[in-house]
Amino acid sequence: MFKDKATMNTLSSYIAKKYAVAYAFCRGEDINEKKKIFDSIINEIDKNMFYFSNPTIPFDVKREILEKILYMYKDKSITKILLMMIKNKRIKLIREVYKKFNRIYLDLKNMVEVDVISRYDLNENQKHMISSLFFKLTAKKPQIRILNDENVIGGFIIKWDDKVIDASINKKLALLKENLIRKEIL
Amino acid sequence: MSMRSDEITNIIKSRVEGFVSYVELDEVGEVISVGDGIVKAFGLNSAIMGELVKFESGVDGMVMNIEMEVVGIVVLGDDKLIKEGQKIKRTGKVMGIGVGEGLIGRIVDPLSRPIDGKGEIKYSGTRPVEVIAPGIVERQPVRHPLYTGIKAIDGMIPIGRGQRELIIGDRQTGKTAIAIDTIINQKREPQAKRPICIYVAIGQREMSVARIAKILQDHAAMEYTIIVAAFASDPAPMLYLAPYSGCTIGEYFMWKGKDVLVIYDDLSKHAQAYRQMSLLLRRPPGREAYPGDVFYLHSRLLERACKLNDQNGSGSLTALPIIETQANDVSAYIPTNVISITDGQIYLEPSLFYAGIRPAINVGISVSRVGGSAQVKAMRQVAGKLRIDLAQYNELQAFAQFASDLDKETLSFIRRGQRLVELLKQNQYEPLSMSEEVIVIYAGTRGYLDDVELERVKEFEIKLLDYIRKNYQSLIESIEIKKELTPDIEAELKKVIEEFKKEFARKFD
Numbered sequence: 001m002f003k004d005k006a007t008m009n010t011l012s013s014y015i016a017k018k019y020a021v022a023y024a025f026c027r028g029e030d031i032n033e034k035k036k037i038f039d040s041i042i043n044e045i046d047k048n049m050f051y052f053s054n055p056t057i058p059f060d061v062k063r064e065i066l067e068k069i070l071y072m073y074k075d076k077s078i079t080k081i082l083l084m085m086i087k088n089k090r091i092k093l094i095r096e097v098y099k100k101f102n103r104i105y106l107d108l109k110n111m112v113e114v115d116v117i118s119r120y121d122l123n124e125n126q127k128h129m130i131s132s133l134f135f136k137l138t139a140k141k142p143q144i145r146i147l148n149d150e151n152v153i154g155g156f157i158i159k160w161d162d163k164v165i166d167a168s169i170n171k172k173l174a175l176l177k178e179n180l181i182r183k184e185i186l
Numbered sequence: 187m188s189m190r191s192d193e194i195t196n197i198i199k200s201r202v203e204g205f206v207s208y209v210e211l212d213e214v215g216e217v218i219s220v221g222d223g224i225v226k227a228f229g230l231n232s233a234i235m236g237e238l239v240k241f242e243s244g245v246d247g248m249v250m251n252i253e254m255e256v257v258g259i260v261v262l263g264d265d266k267l268i269k270e271g272q273k274i275k276r277t278g279k280v281m282g283i284g285v286g287e288g289l290i291g292r293i294v295d296p297l298s299r300p301i302d303g304k305g306e307i308k309y310s311g312t313r314p315v316e317v318i319a320p321g322i323v324e325r326q327p328v329r330h331p332l333y334t335g336i337k338a339i340d341g342m343i344p345i346g347r348g349q350r351e352l353i354i355g356d357r358q359t360g361k362t363a364i365a366i367d368t369i370i371n372q373k374r375e376p377q378a379k380r381p382i383c384i385y386v387a388i389g390q391r392e393m394s395v396a397r398i399a400k401i402l403q404d405h406a407a408m409e410y411t412i413i414v415a416a417f418a419s420d421p422a423p424m425l426y427l428a429p430y431s432g433c434t435i436g437e438y439f440m441w442k443g444k445d446v447l448v449i450y451d452d453l454s455k456h457a458q459a460y461r462q463m464s465l466l467l468r469r470p471p472g473r474e475a476y477p478g479d480v481f482y483l484h485s486r487l488l489e490r491a492c493k494l495n496d497q498n499g500s501g502s503l504t505a506l507p508i509i510e511t512q513a514n515d516v517s518a519y520i521p522t523n524v525i526s527i528t529d530g531q532i533y534l535e536p537s538l539f540y541a542g543i544r545p546a547i548n549v550g551i552s553v554s555r556v557g558g559s560a561q562v563k564a565m566r567q568v569a570g571k572l573r574i575d576l577a578q579y580n581e582l583q584a585f586a587q588f589a590s591d592l593d594k595e596t597l598s599f600i601r602r603g604q605r606l607v608e609l610l611k612q613n614q615y616e617p618l619s620m621s622e623e624v625i626v627i628y629a630g631t632r633g634y635l636d637d638v639e640l641e642r643v644k645e646f647e648i649k650l651l652d653y654i655r656k657n658y659q660s661l662i663e664s665i666e667i668k669k670e671l672t673p674d675i676e677a678e679l680k681k682v683i684e685e686f687k688k689e690f691a692r693k694f695d
Binding site: 010013014137161162163164165166167171172175176179180 | 198201202205207209210211212213214215218226228229230231232253254255256
């Protein structure tokens with residue numbers, strides 16, 4: 001869940017959160033449009049990261065490149081935020097900012113990203129069952145992403161934020177083992 | 187014992203059949219960095235201060251810092267088993283340890299796990315390590331004495347049950363010896379009133395703790411003693427936890443109406459361990475690089491010492507913290523803190539120690555702020571004069587070298603003082619009972635030693651006590667029972683001492 005190094009770096013995470021909050025709550029487009037724009041440009045920014053983060057390229061040149069990429073969104077708040085990040089030499093945090101922005105977006109929509117890990121794909125019925133159970137538990141709508149893992153013998157694991165519900169056979173076997181050892185059979 | 191394989195199979199089968207598992211919601215974090223017993227973790231968004239967490243490798247940890255994105259955790263075990271990226275699980279419980287009668291006579295680590303190789307301990311329950319001290323409503327004033335068996339302390343710096351008396355001094359001045367003597371002396375108390383003794387070793391060598399355990403064992407004092415040990419080789423969090431664990435175990439007995447004596451040996455090392463942890467947790471350093479809350483560290487611990495009122499079972503927890511000073515400097519940060527927290531201090535001086543005055547207590551600056559009201563009348567009657575006589579002697583001591591030029595009265599003060607100092611010397615592991623102390627101090631303060639040669643004062647004391655034990659045991663018993671020197675008892679005591687003096691002069695001259 002927190003595998004990438006950028007997330008691990010707490011300072012980066014802290015700074016990225018500030019930019020994400022600024023973009024999410026600045027005046028201009030509504031949050032849905034902001035999200036749509038961010039989704040559409042993130043890969044393009046990533047591709048040109050070499051230019052944006054290169055200290056030998058002057059800021060004006062970087063601005064020109066950015067404006068060419070974002071010609072459709074010239075007057076939108078995303079351009080201002082990205083220019084500010086380039087100026088402050090924080091553009092490398094763009095992926096982290098994107099993640100944080102998505103988190104804010106989901107929060108505002110009372111939604112949460114949920115990873116369901118199982119050995120095989122789940123059918124619609126099973127997904128629906130997990131969704132309704134999750135809503136009962138957290139009062140939030142889950143945005144389910146199914147991840148297949150061959151190490152899961154059976155059942156499934158649900159992960160969101162820092163929370164885990166492990167309903168896998170692996171966990172049951174581990175508990176059974178612990179139980180048998182603790183009771184000192186012999 | 188032998189079992190057939192089908193029996194084993196049946197047992198396993200029944201266990202598997204009876205096994206019920208529940209799906210639980212776990213809150214997990216991930217280790218970002220680990221080093222020197224401190225873990226920085228991501229996640230654990232709802233973790234609370236002091237919460238116990240479990241690492242994937244089975245090691246326990248305690249939440250000590252909660253920051254915007256990360257949680258600082260102190261590792262209560264081997265940090266080599268923890269790796270970057272490892273999962274950490276919340277337990278939802280604040281740090282607690284097992285307590286119970288099963289701990290008596292055992293040596294345990296700060297998590298109350300046995301380390302003496304005597305097998306598992308049967309706990310009666312668990313208690314949180316960090317609790318708020320009993321409030322004023324639950325307390326009552328300190329009234330009952332706790333005898334150390336050391337003449338100088340019981341006479342001039344009395345300790346009451348529920349008091350906090352600091353033992354302070356440089357290294358090798360006999361601080362631990364006083365604590366150990368006090369534990370040994372509790373053997374004299376009747377079992378119902380005998381305090382449970384808890385010796386908390388903080389940052390000591392394993393050899394020292396083993397030696398103390400052996401001494402207590404040899405004096406049959408382990409029957410009512412628990413040793414909580416965090417060794418010098420243990421990680422700092424274990425040293426930090428040790429006194430709180432000792433106190434928690436003590437509180438279990440206190441709330442059951444028992445008296446408890448807890449010795450923290452020593453809080454200087456405890457403060458150093460906390461400093462290490464705080465610096466690694468990147469808390470801002472203050473004076474002597476200690477964190478800002480180092481006063482609270484000790485005040486919240488020592489405030490838990492108290493005498494409970496009768497509605498709460500009238501149990502008590504007496505604390506004897508020990509502080510090691512550097513080059514006699516009592517004005518350093520930690521010593522001044524603990525002096526201001528406790529109800530008095532026993533100050534040990536190296537110069538006295540090397541002059542052969544042992545215990546090396548400086549009676550001039552040692553005080554007990556609440557112990558006086560816990561002192562029995564008999565002791566007050568005889569020891570009231572002792573402090574004055576010694577103070578006068580200390581003032582006149584400088585003139586002692588001009589002995590021939592001094593007037594008769596000054597000479598007599600010096601003579602009396604010298605004998606009293608000699609009388610207050612006491613060997614290690616030879617604590618006296620209250621009545622014996624009263625008799626000896628009575629003989630000294632009433633001038634019965636004035637004409638005894640200085641070198642023979644010790645001999646006089648030993649033989650006087652032997653003489654009374656042999657011929658006048660009833661006198662000792664009546665002092666123990668009445669706890670005061672009634673005119674009758676005093677008359678008899680006078681008679682006995684005079685009788686002994688004659689014999690002492692005749693037999694031994």
